Amino acid sequence: QNVAVILPAAGSGRRFGQDENKLFARLAGHPIWLVAAERLRAHRRVARIVMPISDQDRPRFEGEFGSQVDTLGIELACGGAERTDSVRAGVERVADDTAVQLIAIHDAARPLVRNADLDAVFAKADQTGAAILATPVTATVKQSLDAGASCRTVDRSTLWLAQTPQVFALDVLQRAYAKHRGRPATDDAELVGRIGVQVALVPGSPDNLKITHPNDLIVAEAILKTQHESNHA
Ligand code: CTP
Numbered sequence: 001q002n003v004a005v006i007l008p009a010a011g012s013g014r015r016f017g018q019d020e021n022k023l024f025a026r027l028a029g030h031p032i033w034l035v036a037a038e039r040l041r042a043h044r045r046v047a048r049i050v051m052p053i054s055d056q057d058r059p060r061f062e063g064e065f066g067s068q069v070d071t072l073g074i075e076l077a078c079g080g081a082e083r084t085d086s087v088r089a090g091v092e093r094v095a096d097d098t099a100v101q102l103i104a105i106h107d108a109a110r111p112l113v114r115n116a117d118l119d120a121v122f123a124k125a126d127q128t129g130a131a132i133l134a135t136p137v138t139a140t141v142k143q144s145l146d147a148g149a150s151c152r153t154v155d156r157s158t159l160w161l162a163q164t165p166q167v168f169a170l171d172v173l174q175r176a177y178a179k180h181r182g183r184p185a186t187d188d189a190e191l192v193g194r195i196g197v198q199v200a201l202v203p204g205s206p207d208n209l210k211i212t213h214p215n216d217l218i219v220a221e222a223i224l225k226t227q228h229e230s231n232h233a
């Protein structure tokens with residue numbers, strides 16, 4: 001057990017459009033964040049789970065969900081305004097843990113990650129120091145430089161969609177965050193790339209979708225059923 005997980009949960013779920021954080025919405029009766037946390041906790045290599053949350057949500061995580069947080073051994077941390085601020089709080093929490101070899105950052109909004117995909121991305125990060133799950137782009141992608149008046153097709157054979165977990169040697173991620181000075185980044189692999197470290201892509205599964213809009217939850221319910229039937233989770 002030498003993987004520390006950071007499970008950022010400190011967003012507000014603006015695009016999901018409810019009054020509360022989307023992570024409290026139910027997937028087969030359980031809050032999205034809890035389904036995600038249980039999957040990570042079930043992996044044999046996971047030693048710690050640090051979950052950055054917002055000040056606003058803290059009373060619910062400590063009250064309504066306090067027993068689940070305790071049972072899973074989740075350490076709550078203070079998230080920030082941007083996702084990178086939340087991840088940074090998690091990195092600081094595990095920074096001096098000498099038992100940690102890898103840090104895996106996983107969106108609490110991705111509840112359906114498969115155990116076999118965790119195996120694969122952890123193994124790749126053992127070898128390379130930086131690896132992320134991703135899926136090949138299947139759509140035909142158009143680029144337009146004139147607001148849609150004309151377009152060209154982008155060669156999709158080189159394109160991948162980044163997922164999480166994004167997994168790094170502890171020192172790699174610490175160096176990336178030490179250098180990060182606020183220039184926006186949409187994922188942690190981008191920050192790691194900026195310090196000159198190559199990030200390997202590990203083919204994952206479309207099951208590992210991120211819940212962004214309410215429709216994603218409908219799709220996730222269907223995927224969860226197929227995972228139960230094939231016992232592939
Ligand atoms: N997150 C976080 N801290 C932030 C912003 C996001 O920990 N300041 C977390 C979210 O809680 C989520 C993950 O990062 O688990 C991915 O972010 P996203 O899907 O964009 O969630 P939200 O930011 O909550 O949603 P939206 O962008 O629609 O507001």
Ligand code: MG
Pocket residue numbers: 011
């Ligand atoms: Mg967001």
